[in-house]
Amino acid sequence: MKGELMGTTGWVVLALLVLTGTVVWRMSQYPGTWRHTFDPHFSKDRGDLRVARKKLRRLQQSVEGERTSARSAVETAAYNHESRVREAEQHLARLRDPGRGAPRGSLADRLYLYDHVLKVTTDGGINAHPLQALAIDDQYSRSAAHIYLTLPDGRRELLTISLKETPEAEARAFAVQVHNAIAEAKTAKAQRKALIPQAEAELQLAIADTSERERAEERLREVTARLNADTRIPRARRELAVAQDRWEQLTGRRPQ
Missing domain, CATH: 1.10.287 (Helix Hairpins)
Structure with missing residues (x-):
């Protein structure tokens, strides 16, 4: 019963607030006396x-x-x-510059192959070499894989990978993968180079249009x-x- 009374009171208060707001708004729109604001006698003036x-x-x-x-x-x-x-x-x-590209494989946490780059980790730090300017050769002894890289400046770099931690088959497969990726990168570079003039022209057209x-x-x-x-x-x-x-x-x- 008490809850119903409180609910009814709330609705009454809300209705009064709405009514008061309406009255205040109407008086602001049609200022004057109460009759001017509400009396039907002045409805035409309000309508105008x-x-x-x-x-x-x-x-x-x-x-x-x-x-x-x-x-x-x-x-x-x-x-x-x-x-x-x-x-x-x-x-x-x-x-x-196609950038590094997507990762394609790695070897012994020393070599990381990407679409366009081979990243090499040595004691001297980390270097990323563009594939199209790289050459790779691999040789094997009883205990190690010897990866020879010919760098873009002509220097050679040797990475020795222990076969105790990395199977020889894995090292050979990675070397072949890098060799093939180098060939692909050279072809891709030539194709990109051939497309550059057209892309430059398209840029100028886009700017001018x-x-x-x-x-x-x-x-x-x-x-x-x-x-x-x-x-x-x-x-x-x-x-x-x-x-x-x-x-x-x-x-x-x-x-x-």
Whole structure:
């Protein structure tokens, strides 16, 4: 019973708050005495204000929507142009330098093979050598695999891998994998080099092609000029001012 009473009281309070808010809002829209705000005798005067406000608000929303749409089209066109240029730049950059690529295998935590690079760990540190400029040879003794690398500068480097920890078959298989990856990398480099001129031309075309943005900017100028010359909003403001003047003369209070 107590819970039901509290629930009913809550609904009553809520209804009173809503009613109070409605009354306050209505009095702000139609200031004056209680009769001016609520009496049916003044409904036509209130209606004139309401219609004038609604007309001006609708026109302002329409104009602002059209202006916003034109501005948005310019922003979209600029973004699309930048995206095309960025994509062309990235494509050209990948052709010139494909980076390390995906991992393809490793040997004894000393050699790490990637699509375009062989990473070598020695006592002197870690070096990454481009595959297309590398050569590999392997020899074996009873206890070790001897991996000879001919580096891009012509120097040779020897890595000795203990066969106690790494099976010889695994070392041989890795050496063959690196040898084949070097051959693939050389072919891939030649193919990329052949594509670079076309990619450079595509980048220049992407930079130069600003037609979408120019069309959007021209439309924005046209829309702006037309809306600036549009007399509907000034006329609607004057109509609202007339309705406000009449209300002020009637009540002594000027509505917004």
